[in-house]
Amino acid sequence: MKFFLDTAVVDEIREWNATGLLDGVTTNPSLILKSGRDVKEVLAEICDIVEGPVSGEVVATDYDTMLKEGRELAKIAKNICIKLPITMDGVRACKTLVDEGFKTNMTLCFSANQALLVAKAGATYVSPFIGRLDDMAIDGMELIEEIRAIYDNYMFETEILAASIRTVNHVKDCAIAGADVATLPPSTIEKLVKHPLTDKGLEDFLADWAKTGQSI
Numbered sequence: 001m002k003f004f005l006d007t008a009v010v011d012e013i014r015e016w017n018a019t020g021l022l023d024g025v026t027t028n029p030s031l032i033l034k035s036g037r038d039v040k041e042v043l044a045e046i047c048d049i050v051e052g053p054v055s056g057e058v059v060a061t062d063y064d065t066m067l068k069e070g071r072e073l074a075k076i077a078k079n080i081c082i083k084l085p086i087t088m089d090g091v092r093a094c095k096t097l098v099d100e101g102f103k104t105n106m107t108l109c110f111s112a113n114q115a116l117l118v119a120k121a122g123a124t125y126v127s128p129f130i131g132r133l134d135d136m137a138i139d140g141m142e143l144i145e146e147i148r149a150i151y152d153n154y155m156f157e158t159e160i161l162a163a164s165i166r167t168v169n170h171v172k173d174c175a176i177a178g179a180d181v182a183t184l185p186p187s188t189i190e191k192l193v194k195h196p197l198t199d200k201g202l203e204d205f206l207a208d209w210a211k212t213g214q215s216i
Helices: 010-017 029-035 039-049 063-074 088-099 112-120 130-135 140-154 168-177 186-192 196-212
Strands: 002-006 024-026 054-057 080-085 103-109 125-128 159-162 181-184
Touching: 002 010, 002 186, 010 039, 010 186, 024 181, 029 039, 039 054, 054 103, 063 080, 063 088, 080 088, 088 103, 088 112, 103 112, 112 125, 112 140, 125 140, 130 140, 130 168, 140 159, 140 168, 168 181, 168 186, 181 186
Parallel strands: 002 024, 002 181, 024 054, 054 080, 080 103, 103 125, 125 159, 159 181
Antiparallel strands: none
């Protein structure tokens, strides 16, 4: 499973990219707001750091303006992935932009039917929002499983990009369910490596090593 970082903070992206674990970056209007940066400026800087796809989101809601904004975002760098909402205008814009050779990320997916439509439109990625479904007492992981089954049935090439991930268990369950990508906030990636037994075992080993009086 590929890991994307869900942030527009350049320092965080640079730090995680240096680990070799980062496959791409996702942004949205809310993350751009938090960054306090000009959208084109910050996306260009991110694209210089990361070789993989960097999602930049349109803010228009009608087909023509979505196309205009999407094409403008694509001018920033070759690895820009145009992020569009799953509405009828968004799906239409996705099909047009894909036909023009651009990568697309269809966001705010909350049903398998939505995922089916965007796959037929040729989207590069679909972004089901797990955490927001969980907030409504709906099992978000079932959506990942449903999309995986549909895409496998018809051999769609659209990749499942699991989003709105809140916990390390979400990451594990997405990997088991067959999500192609997980987009994570930095704090969640950091937690993936943590386990109390690892910490305790390391503490014991170091204590015993100190008693040997040796050095390497």
